Amino acid sequence: MFELPCKQEGGTRVGAITEKTHLSRTAVSHHIKILKDAGVVEMRKEGTKNYYYLETDNRRWQELAQLSQQLTTLFELLVNHQLSVQIDRQYDFKDIQAALDYVAKGHAKGKVIVKIDDE
Numbered sequence: 001m002f003e004l005p006c007k008q009e010g011g012t013r014v015g016a017i018t019e020k021t022h023l024s025r026t027a028v029s030h031h032i033k034i035l036k037d038a039g040v041v042e043m044r045k046e047g048t049k050n051y052y053y054l055e056t057d058n059r060r061w062q063e064l065a066q067l068s069q070q071l072t073t074l075f076e077l078l079v080n081h082q083l084s085v086q087i088d089r090q091y092d093f094k095d096i097q098a099a100l101d102y103v104a105k106g107h108a109k110g111k112v113i114v115k116i117d118d119e
Helices: 014-021 025-037 058-079 093-104
Strands: 041-046 049-054
Touching: 014 025, 014 049, 025 041
Parallel strands: none
Antiparallel strands: 041 049
């Protein structure tokens, strides 16, 4: 099992992650980019070397925990047929956050509706 070190431990390089996880260097880099974009992993430079570490900012982890709880609640409502969904446009999973940000900024011309049945 591989655990990404925190900032105080100095971080680790892509090569070390590749060795420990048996993933390709390309796959590791791809996953790191996703985690960096999510604010879960950060990087520090030492000369030409990049060291990656787990970001321990409590605010970001609280946001992720809250999102996880919201998704769990929505899933439970969907499974129990208490949620009806109307879709006028579909997004790839990677585009969902951009779509939500767009709506939150008031740029959307339509509405995002989540209906929860009271049955």
